[in-house]
Amino acid sequence: MIGPPRRRAGFRALTAAACTAALGVTLLAGTGSATASPEPAAARAPLAAGSKVVGYFTDWGVYQRNYHVKNIETSGSAAKLTHINYAFGNVTGGKCAIGDAYADYQKTYDAASSVDGTADKWDQPVAGSFNQLRELKKKHPGLKVLWSFGGWTWSGGFGEAAKNPAAFASSCYGLVEDPRWADVFDGIDIDWEYPNACGLSCDTSGRAAFKNVMAALRAKFGSSNLVTAAITADASAGGKIEQADYAGAAQYVDWYNPMTYDFFGAWAAKGPTAPHSPLTSYSGIPTQGFHTDAAIQKLKGLGIPSGKLLLGIGFYGRGWTGVTQKAPGGTATGPTSGTYEQGIDDYKVLKTKCPANGTVAGTAYAYCGNNWWSYDTPATIAGKMTYKNNQALGGTFFWELSGDTSNGELIKSIK
Numbered sequence: 170m171i172g173p174p175r176r177r178a179g180f181r182a183l184t185a186a187a188c189t190a191a192l193g194v195t196l197l198a199g200t201g202s203a204t205a206s207p208e209p210a211a212a213r214a215p216l217a218a219g220s221k222v223v224g225y226f227t228d229w230g231v232y233q234r235n236y237h238v239k240n241i242e243t244s245g246s247a248a249k250l251t252h253i254n255y256a257f258g259n260v261t262g263g264k265c266a267i268g269d270a271y272a273d274y275q276k277t278y279d280a281a282s283s284v285d286g287t288a289d290k291w292d293q294p295v296a297g298s299f300n301q302l303r304e305l306k307k308k309h310p311g312l313k314v315l316w317s318f319g320g321w322t323w324s325g326g327f328g329e330a331a332k333n334p335a336a337f338a339s340s341c342y343g344l345v346e347d348p349r350w351a352d353v354f355d356g357i358d359i360d361w362e363y364p365n366a367c368g369l370s371c372d373t374s375g376r377a378a379f380k381n382v383m384a385a386l387r388a389k390f391g392s393s394n395l396v397t398a399a400i401t402a403d404a405s406a407g408g409k410i411e412q413a414d415y416a417g418a419a420q421y422v423d424w425y426n427p428m429t430y431d432f433f434g435a436w437a438a439k440g441p442t443a444p445h446s447p448l449t450s451y452s453g454i455p456t457q458g459f460h461t462d463a464a465i466q467k468l469k470g471l472g473i474p475s476g477k478l479l480l481g482i483g484f485y486g487r488g489w490t491g492v493t494q495k496a497p498g499g500t501a502t503g504p505t506s507g508t509y510e511q512g513i514d515d516y517k518v519l520k521t522k523c524p525a526n527g528t529v530a531g532t533a534y535a536y537c538g539n540n541w542w543s544y545d546t547p548a549t550i551a552g553k554m555t556y557k558n559n560q561a562l563g564g565t566f567f568w569e570l571s572g573d574t575s576n577g578e579l580i581k582s583i584k
Contacts, residue, residue, distance in 0.1 A: 218557055219476055221564025222583055223252040223426065225317070227571065228272040228298060233509065236571035238301035239284050244577040246570060247309050249584035252395075254358045255302065256569070258318040260326030263333060264340035265318050274299045274350065284308065299350045306353070315395055316345050317358035324362040325370040331378040334385035342389045356395025356423075357386060363401050364413035380418040387421035399426040402464035402481070410464070416471040423477070426566045427468060429461040430483035433543075435504030435512035438489075442499045444543035445487040448531030448553055453498045460530060461553075465560060480557040480565045484572030484579050486519045486535075486544025487512055495536040497529050497543075505540045515572040516579060519544055531556070550582035 224246065230236040241247045259266040267273060274297040277289035284304035289296045295303075306312050318341065319327060330337035345354050362368035364379035372378075387396050398418075403409035419425070433443035433455060447460040454460070461480070469475055489512070491502025504512030514522070523542050525533035531552050534543040545553070557565060565583050573579045 216475060216561035218559075218561050219479075219563035221251050221424070221479060221566075222249055222580070223254060223479060223564065223566035224250050224580070225254045225256050225567070225569035226298070227256050227569055228269045230569075230571045231272050231276065231298065234571050237278070237282060238298055238305055239278075239282055240575075241570060242284055242305060242308065244573065244575055244580075246573065246577045246580045247305055247312065249577070249580050250309075250312060251564070252313045252315060252355075253302070253570075254315050254317040254397075254566075255298070255354075256317040257320040257323060257360065258316055258344070259323045260319050260330055261323070262326070263329040263337055265337070265344045267344070268323070271297070273297050295349050299353050303350075303353050313355040313395065314353055315356045315358040315397060316354050317360050317399070319360040319362065321362050321369055324360070324368055324372075327361045327364070327382070328372045328374045328378075331364075331374040331382055334381045335389075337382065338385035338389040341386065345390075345394075356397070357390060358395075358397045358399065358426075359383070359386070360399040362399075363403075363409050366401070366409045366412040376412060376414055377417075379413040379415065380421075383418040383421040395423045396421060397424050397426065398422055399428055402427045402429045402432075402461070404463040404467035405458055410467055410471075415468065416473055419473045419477055424479055424563050425468070425473065425477055426479050427464050427481055428568075429464055429481040430568070431487070432456075432459040434487040435489045435501070438501065438503045440489055440492070440499060440501040442489050442492055442497050442501060442534075442541045442543075444497065444529055444532045444534055446481075446483050446532050446543070446545060447529065448556060451497075451530040454530070455498075462556075465562070469560075475561045476563040478560075478562050480553060480560075480562050482545055482550060482553065482565060482567040482579070482583065484516050484545075484567050484569060486514055486516065486542045488514070488523075488540055488542035490540050492536065492539055492541040495527060495541075497534060499541060501541065505542070514542075516544055516546075517572060517574045520546070520574070520578075545579070547578055547582040550579060554583065 258268045274295045276297040280288040284301050302314050365376050401409040430446040433445050441455050443455050449462050450460050488505040489501035490505035492499045507514040523535040523537040525535045525546050527534045532549050533546045
């Protein structure tokens with residue numbers, strides 16, 4: 170897979186009042202202006218928001234994208250990250266497995282392309298991105314790295330893994346803690362799309378399967394390692410959040426990454442055009458509830474602590490062609506062209522190729538020629554950070570590092 174996995178979701182609508190309340194503001198009657206909601210004195214000690222900044226790094230990025238671990242350093246991103254999720258390890262035969270041996274630990278780097286300026290030796294036991302991450306951690310001792318398993322393409326293996334969670338967890342521990350690179354990784358991230366529901370394939374492992382897998386992982390990895398998971402943001406009635414026991418599993422994870430992007434896209438070839446990562450609902454949204462706040466409120470409503478929820482940001486946009494109106498809601502003829510695949514492109518490309526010229530629901534859109542794109546900008550990310558703080562979320566995560574500019578415009582807006 171080359172671009173971000175198509176994480177599509179369905180949601181339950183919130184009223185405008187609920188959305189504004191969720192943002193921590195209320196509208197003054199007749200004015201349209203916002204002011205802080207009055208609260209009893211006893212309620213004026215809100216939870217503090219967390220400051221985690223988690224960025225995904227893709228193993229395939231070292232090929233066509235020519236994005237390497239050194240780019241995390243030269244862009245200034247390394248100093249702003251708290252965690253890197255290395256994506257992806259495979260899930261097959263009920264076990265965790267290497268995703269790309271060459272990119273992971275075999276590819277050698279010369280001095281110019283190496284994080285520490287020293288060329289790899291042809292016979293060193295661990296080269297590739299693993300060794301580069303090791304070098305990056307030496308420069309940034311507080312930085313943590315998690316190995317992420319699954320993703321859109323490889324989630325089909327979790328059903329088999331769920332049949333014997335203890336054996337699966339043991340295999341994952343053995344791989345992550347392999348003596349050759351145990352110092353590189355500080356834990357494991359699970360990206361199962363989707364437990365007891367359909368993604369690229371359909372899983373029928375049952376509502377308890379996800380909880381059982383996460384419990385086994387925590388038992389095996391212990392309290393000294395991080396255990397996290399990327400999860401669905403489908404908050405619709407009867408939707409994907411309800412198909413798995415995310416609340417029950419929350420006790421075993423350090424945090425969740427709800428994938429609050431890819432709500433809309435050109436898989437609906439004729440439109441209507443809509444932002445793929447709206448923060449709130451808006452008039453004319455094609456599917457009520459397909460927005461970030463609906464997911465966050467539903468997860469919090471299940472009893473998952475806000476500090477265990479991170480806000481998801483996409484460092485890319487989704488777009489249509491054959492569009493004749495600037496405002497969202499227009500018809501289209503199909504996905505617009507992208508650098509690596511149709512209907513999707515990196516922020517670093519779109520900021521010049523089709524600059525944002527409108528905003529809706531806390532995110533940006535761009536209309537140029539007959540193409541219509543939606544993506545987040547430094548300004549809209551700043552707004553989402555206000556939401557993150559108001560909701561006392563544990564931090565922010567994003568997909569993925571190579572989509573940012575060479576000087577890290579977007580991660581600066583997060584940090």
